[in-house]
Every structure is written in structure tokens, then in C-alpha cells.
Amino acid sequence: MIDFTFSEEQEILRDSVKRFAEKEIAPRVPEMIEKRRIPREIMDGLRKQNLLGMTVPEKYGGMGADAVTTGIAVEEIAKVDPTASIPVMFLVDNAWSYLLSKYATDGFKEKVLPKIAAGKILTGIASTEPNFGSDIGSMTTVADKKGSDYIINGEKAYISLVKDIKEIGGGYVTVAKTDKSKSTSGVSLFYVPHSDEYMELTPLEEMGREGSTWGSIRFNDCPVPEENLIGTLNGGFKIVHLGFEFARALIAVISAASATTALGNGMEYMKERKAFGQPIGKFQGLQFQLADHVARMEAARTLGYKALWMYDMEQKEGRFSRFEVSNEVAIAKLLSTVWGFDAINDALQWHGAYGYTKYNPQELALRAIRSFQLAEGSREVMKTIIAREALGKEFMKS
Numbered sequence: 107m108i109d110f111t112f113s114e115e116q117e118i119l120r121d122s123v124k125r126f127a128e129k130e131i132a133p134r135v136p137e138m139i140e141k142r143r144i145p146r147e148i149m150d151g152l153r154k155q156n157l158l159g160m161t162v163p164e165k166y167g168g169m170g171a172d173a174v175t176t177g178i179a180v181e182e183i184a185k186v187d188p189t190a191s192i193p194v195m196f197l198v199d200n201a202w203s204y205l206l207s208k209y210a211t212d213g214f215k216e217k218v219l220p221k222i223a224a225g226k227i228l229t230g231i232a233s234t235e236p237n238f239g240s241d242i243g244s245m246t247t248v249a250d251k252k253g254s255d256y257i258i259n260g261e262k263a264y265i266s267l268v269k270d271i272k273e274i275g276g277g278y279v280t281v282a283k284t285d286k287s288k289s290t291s292g293v294s295l296f297y298v299p300h301s302d303e304y305m306e307l308t309p310l311e312e313m314g315r316e317g318s319t320w321g322s323i324r325f326n327d328c329p330v331p332e333e334n335l336i337g338t339l340n341g342g343f344k345i346v347h348l349g350f351e352f353a354r355a356l357i358a359v360i361s362a363a364s365a366t367t368a369l370g371n372g373m374e375y376m377k378e379r380k381a382f383g384q385p386i387g388k389f390q391g392l393q394f395q396l397a398d399h400v401a402r403m404e405a406a407r408t409l410g411y412k413a414l415w416m417y418d419m420e421q422k423e424g425r426f427s428r429f430e431v432s433n434e435v436a437i438a439k440l441l442s443t444v445w446g447f448d449a450i451n452d453a454l455q456w457h458g459a460y461g462y463t464k465y466n467p468q469e470l471a472l473r474a475i476r477s478f479q480l481a482e483g484s485r486e487v488m489k490t491i492i493a494r495e496a497l498g499k500e501f502m503k504s
């Protein structure tokens with residue numbers, strides 16, 4: 107049986123996030139652009155609604171939200187924030203906190219999860235390096251055992267939330283080599299809290315995501331207690347994908363929401379703007395573009411929720427295999443980010459020259475959504491996952 111409806115609790119959550127987003131987030135987008143930060147009052151509001159660390163289990167003070175429920179909250183935020191900065195902060199924090207809730211040691215969970223659930227600290231992901239991104243097995247950041255600590259050395263690059271985590275507090279799910287003689291089977295995950303003493307941050311300017319912070323982190327003999335190992339030693343490669351997939355499926359929903367807002371703006375403009383004696387919305391050339399995008403966004407949103415639902419079903423009931431979930435997530439992320447970019451680009455075009463002016467919503471959204479064809483796994487990596495499932499693993503060897 108297929109049922110595409112949400113539960114009553116989920117609809118209540120959607121209404122409440124929608125009200126918060128429209129009242130508190132939408133009017134403050136210009137301030138976010140000016141300061142290139144998420145305003146403190148918005149962070150406080152997200153905390154009050156338990157939307158930070160919402161995937162942390164109730165036992166540790168969180169909401170224990172599943173992936174679909176997390177998607178509902180971020181969808182409403184994405185509709186009003188064309189910079190995607192708040193959705194990005196939300197998705198990174200929630201997806202990677204979920205991984206901690208599932209695989210961290212009991213001692214770590216007792217100590218850290220209540221703070222994450224209360225929104226007192228944020229969680230990021232530090233995987234990419236200056237010379238390696240998609241190719242995790244080739245990374246060079248190392249974690250060497252010394253007494254009861256691991257000592258981390260290396261550099262991570264293009265990391266989201268660096269300033270937020272430094273200022274608010276928190277840490278990163280950090281991917282490091284614990285067996286240098288091996289590729290992906292020599293990789294482990296650690297929770298590394300921000301440290302002014304052992305970490306050097308270099309901020310990076312980015313193309314979009316005006317309210318986000320981004321940069322690289324150099325780890326200099328950074329000690330991490332054994333208790334911060336996530337999952338098993340050298341078993342990081344398998345479980346890191348659980349975080350990536352959660353994040354990728356959320357990105358699919360965010361991209362569809364952002365593009366749907368841009369299409370809505372475009373439609374309003376088409377009804378008002380006149381050319382050659384009639385509203386431009388009467389030109390069939392534009393109507394057909396619009397119809398294609400509306401149809402694609404309906405498909406992209408549905409695929410995003412399907413991916414989140416399959417993720418939940420695998421996690422809760424073991425109903426799908428890891429590969430089936432990876433494939434569905436890759437399909438959703440690929441189509442939503444590529445189609446979403448095209449939809450926003452056409453919505454910008456319908457606005458004529460005004461569309462090309464700095465800081466109109468379509469221009470902001472176009473630059474923001476472009477990041478999703480790279481972040482949390484590139485467009486091409488999504489295609490390799492889909493092709494692997496379609497053709498079989500033996501076709502993936504070079």
C-alpha cells in the first residue's frame with residue numbers, strides 16, 4: 107500500500123515551522139546578507155522550537171525526529187531563505203548529529219548529545235581535504251594512537267559552519283586515516299570539538315550562501331579522547347555514508363523547495379509584467395518552460411521524500427539494503443539539484459534585467475543552489491552510484 111500523506115504530528119510541525127520561517131526568517135534575509143551570518147535571534151528561535159539537534163533521541167533531550175520529519179522542517183525553512191544558509195546549517199547539524207546518536211560511544215553520548223539537542227553546540231562534517239574530496243580512501247589526515255588519545259594531524263578544506271562552530275561551540279565528525287597502509291578500510295571517524303589551541307581556521311569566500319561560514323581547518327597535533335571514536339576503528343568508510351545520505355536526501359528537498367519558491371515569484375511576475383501589449387505569462391513559450399519546471403519540481407520533491415522515507419525504513423526496520431537507499435538518495439539529489447538550478451535560472455530570466463540585479467531572490471537562490479551540485483557528494487559521484495546500481499559493481503572498476 108502506498109500513502110503519500112504526512113502524520114498529524116508532522117503537519118503540526120510543518121505549520122509551526124512555516125509560521126516561524128515566514129515571520130522570523132523571511133524579513134531578516136537582507137540582514138543575513140549584510141552581515142554574512144545567521145542572526146542570533148533566528149538561532150534562538152530555532153533552539154526554542156527544538157529544531158537544532160532534532161534528530162537526537164528523546165533520551166538525550168532531543169526530538170528523536172526521523173529523516174522525513176527533519177525534511178518537513180527544512181523544507182519550510184528553505185522556502186523562505188533564498189541564500190540557503192539556514193537550511194545548510196540545519197541539514198549539516200541534524201544529519202551529522204544523527205550519526206553521532208547512532209554510532210558514538212555511550213560515554214560520549216551522555217556528555218555531548220544533550221548539548222547538541224539543546225542547540226548549545228553545532229555539529230559539522232570535516233571530510234574533504236585540499237587534494238582529495240570524492241576519493242575518501244586517498245585522504246592524508248591521520249589519527250595516531252598515543253596513550254588513551256588519538257592525535258589528529260592534517261588539513262580539511264571547504265568545510266561549512268567553521269565560524270559558527272568556533273563561536274557557538276561544537277565540533278566535527280572528522281574523517282581520518284588510522285591505517286595508512288590501507289585505502290577506505292583504513293579510515294575512522296572521530297568527533298573533534300573545536301579547539302583554538304589545536305586548530306587553525308582559514309575562512310574562504312564563497313559564491314553564494316550569504317549567511318554561511320566556510321573555510322579550511324588545519325589540525326596541529328590535536329588530541330581526541332578514545333571515547334570520541336565513532337563506530338569501530340577502521341570502520342569509518344561504511345558509516346560515513348549514513349551521514350552523507352541523510353544530508354543528500356535533505357538537500358533534494360531543500361533544492362525543490364527553493365526552486366518552487368523561485369517559480370512562484372516567476373509566476374507572479376509573468377502575470378504582472380507586460381510586453382507587446384499583454385502579460386508575458388500569456389506567451390506559450392514561457393508557459394511551456396514553466397510547465398516543465400513545475401512538473402520536474404513535483405517529481406524532485408516526491409523523490410526527495412521517497413529517499414528520506416527509504417532511509418527511515420532502512421534505519422528503523424531494515425526494509426531496504428544500504429545500496430538501495432544510496433541509489434534512491436543519489437537519484438533524488440542529482441535530479442533535484444540539477445533541475446532546481448535550471449528552474450531558478452529560468453525564473454531569473456522571466457524577470458528580465460531585474461533578474462540579473464544583485465540580491466534579488468532568484469539571483470541569491472541560483473548562487474546558493476549551485477553549491478548543492480558539489481556539497482555532500484558531487485553531481486558526478488551521484489551518477490557513479492546510480493550507474494553502479496544499474497550496471498553492477500564489476501563495471502565500476504577502472
Ligand SMILES: Cc1cc2nc3c(=O)[nH]c(=O)nc-3n(C[C@H](O)[C@H](O)[C@H](O)COP(=O)(O)OP(=O)(O)OC[C@H]3O[C@@H](n4cnc5c(N)ncnc54)[C@H](O)[C@@H]3O)c2cc1C
Pocket residue numbers: 230231232233234235237238239240241263264265266267312477480481482483484485486487490
Ligand atoms: C558549498 C560547499 C560546502 C561544502 N561543505 C563541506 C563540509 O562541510 N565538509 C566537507 O567535508 N566537505 C564540504 N564540501 C566539499 C564537498 O564535499 C566536495 O567539494 C565534494 O565532495 C567533491 O570533492 P572535491 O571538491 O575535492 O572534488 P574532487 O573529488 O577532486 O572532484 C573534482 C571533479 O571531478 C569529479 N569526479 C570525481 N570523481 C569522479 C568520478 N569517479 N567520476 C566522474 N567524475 C568524478 C567531481 O564530481 C568534480 O567535478 C563542500 C563543498 C561546497 C561547494
